[in-house]
Amino acid sequence: MIGVDWGTSSFRAYRLREGAIIDRIETRGGILGIPTGAFPAALRAALAPWLAAGESEILMCGMVGSRQGWAEAPYLPCPASPAEIAAAALTLRFEGARVRLLPGLVTRGLDGVPDVMRGEETKLAGLLAMLGPGPALVCLPGTHSKWARLEAGRITGFTTHMTGELRAVLLDHSILGRLAQPAPPDEAAFRRGLDRAAAPGGLAQHLFGTRALGLLGELPVTATESYLSGLLIGAEIAAAARPGEAVHLAGAEALVARYALALAATGHPCQRHDEDVVAQGLVRLAVMAG
Amino acid sequence: MIGVDWGTSSFRAYRLREGAIIDRIETRGGILGIPTGAFPAALRAALAPWLAAGESEILMCGMVGSRQGWAEAPYLPCPASPAEIAAAALTLRFEGARVRLLPGLVTRGLDGVPDVMRGEETKLAGLLAMLGPGPALVCLPGTHSKWARLEAGRITGFTTHMTGELRAVLLDHSILGRLAQPAPPDEAAFRRGLDRAAAPGGLAQHLFGTRALGLLGELPVTATESYLSGLLIGAEIAAAARPGEAVHLAGAEALVARYALALAATGHPCQRHDEDVVAQGLVRLAVMAG
Numbered sequence: 230m231i232g233v234d235w236g237t238s239s240f241r242a243y244r245l246r247e248g249a250i251i252d253r254i255e256t257r258g259g260i261l262g263i264p265t266g267a268f269p270a271a272l273r274a275a276l277a278p279w280l281a282a283g284e285s286e287i288l289m290c291g292m293v294g295s296r297q298g299w300a301e302a303p304y305l306p307c308p309a310s311p312a313e314i315a316a317a318a319l320t321l322r323f324e325g326a327r328v329r330l331l332p333g334l335v336t337r338g339l340d341g342v343p344d345v346m347r348g349e350e351t352k353l354a355g356l357l358a359m360l361g362p363g364p365a366l367v368c369l370p371g372t373h374s375k376w377a378r379l380e381a382g383r384i385t386g387f388t389t390h391m392t393g394e395l396r397a398v399l400l401d402h403s404i405l406g407r408l409a410q411p412a413p414p415d416e417a418a419f420r421r422g423l424d425r426a427a428a429p430g431g432l433a434q435h436l437f438g439t440r441a442l443g444l445l446g447e448l449p450v451t452a453t454e455s456y457l458s459g460l461l462i463g464a465e466i467a468a469a470a471r472p473g474e475a476v477h478l479a480g481a482e483a484l485v486a487r488y489a490l491a492l493a494a495t496g497h498p499c500q501r502h503d504e505d506v507v508a509q510g511l512v513r514l515a516v517m518a519g
Numbered sequence: 520m521i522g523v524d525w526g527t528s529s530f531r532a533y534r535l536r537e538g539a540i541i542d543r544i545e546t547r548g549g550i551l552g553i554p555t556g557a558f559p560a561a562l563r564a565a566l567a568p569w570l571a572a573g574e575s576e577i578l579m580c581g582m583v584g585s586r587q588g589w590a591e592a593p594y595l596p597c598p599a600s601p602a603e604i605a606a607a608a609l610t611l612r613f614e615g616a617r618v619r620l621l622p623g624l625v626t627r628g629l630d631g632v633p634d635v636m637r638g639e640e641t642k643l644a645g646l647l648a649m650l651g652p653g654p655a656l657v658c659l660p661g662t663h664s665k666w667a668r669l670e671a672g673r674i675t676g677f678t679t680h681m682t683g684e685l686r687a688v689l690l691d692h693s694i695l696g697r698l699a700q701p702a703p704p705d706e707a708a709f710r711r712g713l714d715r716a717a718a719p720g721g722l723a724q725h726l727f728g729t730r731a732l733g734l735l736g737e738l739p740v741t742a743t744e745s746y747l748s749g750l751l752i753g754a755e756i757a758a759a760a761r762p763g764e765a766v767h768l769a770g771a772e773a774l775v776a777r778y779a780l781a782l783a784a785t786g787h788p789c790q791r792h793d794e795d796v797v798a799q800g801l802v803r804l805a806v807m808a809g
Contacts, residue, residue, distance in 0.1 A: 296734075304735075335735070340718045343731045373727055388720060389727040391693070398692045403684055428630045430678060431758030432722045433751065437663060437679040441633045444586075445594075445625070461723065468721030 230286040231279055231326075232511030233272075234348055235293035237261055243508040244279050245515075250508050252279070260291075260298045268299035269323055280326060288318070288515045290331040290507070291348035304335035304345055308383040311354040311510075315517035329518060336386040344389050348507070349375045352479060353384050355510030356502065360477065366470060367477045368492075370462075370484045372397075376469035390465040396457060405436065408443035409453035416490070418452035422459020423494050432464050462491045470497060479506050520576040521569055522801030523562075524638055525583035527551055533798040534569050535805075540798050542569070550581075550588050558589035559613050570616060578608070578805045580621040580797070581638035594625035594635055598675040601644040601800075605807035621804060626676040634679050638797070639665045642769060643674050645800030646792065650767065656760060657767045658782075660752075660774045662687075666759035680755040686747060695726065698733035699743035706780070708742035712749020713784050722754050752781045760787055769796050 232243040238259035244252035254275060263271050273280065276287070294302035302319050318329040333347035349369050356367055362382045369375040372393035378385045400406045425435050439457055442448035448456055470476060476492055478485050479502035492499040522533045528549035534542035544565060553561050563570065566577070584592035592609045608619040623637035639659050646657055652672045659665040662683035668675045690696045715725050729747055732738035738746055760766060766782055768775050769792035782789040 335731075338718060338720070338728075340715065342715055342718070342728045343735050343737065344728060345731045345734060388724050389731070390721065390723040391726045392723050394693055395723055395726070398688050402688045402692045403681070425630065425632055428628060428632070429758075430628070431680065431754050433680040433682050433685055433755055434678050434758055436681045436685070438628075438632045438634060441625075441635045441679070444635060445633050447633065464721050465723055468719075468724055 230288065230512075230515050231276060231284050232508055232515070233276075233287060233289040233293070234291050234351065234507050234511070235260060235289055235298070236291045236348055240275060241507070242276060242279075243505075243511065244284065245508065245512055248509070248512045250505060260293055260295070268293070269321075272323070272328070285326045286515065287323070287326050287328045288331065288511050288518065289328065290351040290511065290514075294319075294330045294333060295347055300330060302330045302332040305332045305350075307334055307336040307387070308380075308385040309334055309350070310383045311357060311513055312517050314350055314354060315514040318514070318518050331514060334384060334387070344387060346375055346377075346387060346389065349377070349387075350384065351510035351514060352507045353377055353379065353510065354513050355506035355508070356477060356479060357382060357384075358509060358513050359502070359506070365477055366474055367479065368469070368488060370478070370480050370488045374465055374469075388469055390469065392461045392465045396461055399436065399457065400454060405439050405453065405457065408440060408448075408450055409457070410450040412451035412454065414487070415452045415455040418448070418455040419459040419487070419490070420494055421448075422456040422461075423463040423491055424459075425456075426460050426463025426467060427495070432460070435460050435464070458487065459491070462488060463495065466491060466495050466497065473497065475499065477502060480504055520578065520802075520805055521566060521574050522798055522805070523577060523579040523583075524581050524641065524797050524801070525550060525579055525588070526581045526638055530565060531797070532566060532569075533795075533801065534574065535798065535802055538799070538802050540795060550583055550585075558583070559611075562613070562618070575616045576805065577613070577616050577618045578621065578801050578808065579618065580641040580801065580804075584609075584620045584623060585637055590620060592620045592622040595622045595640075597624055597626040597677070598670075598673040599624055599640070600673045601647060601803055602807050604640055604644060605804040608804070608808050619808060624674060624677070634677060636665055636667075636677060636679065639667070639677075640674065641800035641804060642797045643667055643669065643800065644803050645796035645798070646767060646769060647672060647674075648799060648803050649792070649796070655767055656764055657769065658759070658778060660768070660770050660778045664755060664759075678759055680759065682751045682755045686751055689726065689747065690744060695729055695743065695747065698730060698738075698740055699747070700740040702741035702744065704748075704777070705742045705745040708738070708745040709749040709777070709780070710784055711738075712746040712751075713753040713781055714749075715746075716750050716753025716757060717785070722750070725750050725754070748777065749781070752778060753785065756781060756785050756787065763787065765789065767792060770794055
């Protein structure tokens, strides 16, 4: 079978045999660049060699199932189990193969405000298979970091934090960017940011503190980016995890390393998983979807 | 005398007689547009009619005293009294009038991280004269909102919140802007944002909630800006004021009205002051500076 994680700005496909990845294709062909109606052709082109080799089962997750994607797979409410996610898959028109599309998830805070995910539910299905039914807190860091609670084999709820996007817009478009100069990660500055995130005052105040430090010559321009990352990731961890709570981390290696350092510095035991959990999730959901 | 509040993007001059404003000049001639060395000429041009009429005392505050301004007037540490601020004024070279430049202030949190202001210390000197020596919490809302504590006739400390700039960069450059359409202020949406700011989870999480509400059709595109303002201002108030604490507000009318609504909704008694407190501060500091 073929598993596809088709996001806003990336396309990742896995050729799978008995649960193992035997080949992979990664491109920048995210859904944003694809006109309505052009999705079947884009998929056929991207997977041509595997389709020619006889693959006929394709399971997709991610923003391809959003209103801007191939078809809209409505959000499934939490708590949700992998079996329920698999059962909600839509079958799409595609000649020569069965193509199915997984839904995203929606959850609500106590105040009723919703949160949504698309694609990450599949990573969580992969993690659920690895971690077993016990309760777990999972962090999937990224542009929009997801923190999910797993319990009794289900995804019971989650929160999303705009950490990565905030970092990018602040560096590219705010006054903080004028005090920043691209440089390799600076661990000491990152830790200073984490410490500051734990101090009184909100994020908007701590952000201005970055500028004050710069103006007074107390933060080199080459340390601004790392300090800002520490501030934002520190605030994210404080909002998403209870003090001392253990965290499972999965995602791209560099980002996972940065979060692992932040979790250790803020007193959270942490276990790291690689990004291929999404492929494992696709395999698991494909089996469940029949 | 002439009082000048010369900021990054605006120039405001007041012609003052016995503490009253008898004329004013406001332009967009902020310091950002002025090359090094061109400040005396810019001031002479802006104030030509008043100088021709015989004015010979000019007191300035604001970013004109920063490294990017006419000359750098070093930050004075808090706590600081108006007399100390006045005594630290620099006298600049200018033919035909005595031109003096007030310093900004610097304060530090318990963790040593600094915060700075330039121009607002003069508004606070004006407010101190009006409010008397008792303790007071003052909010000066804006691109970078300032919250200052006044006690025994001095400015004892302050915090800055990047609220206005965050709102602008998020609407102009983040995913939230794609869900927003310019519209008149929507008070119900603003109040929803304030309520959300008081719910568990950090600012980066609440920001993403704005997107989730939009995706699910639970927040109209014409309400996004007001909701976002409620989120950001709610978070600012929670970070800057203790529960139930009374607040003195001073600034531009529309912004002060919005903050007054937010303070009332979050249980803070509030007293409003107009923007001319800066002129009153300039008068007071001029008298003190002799």
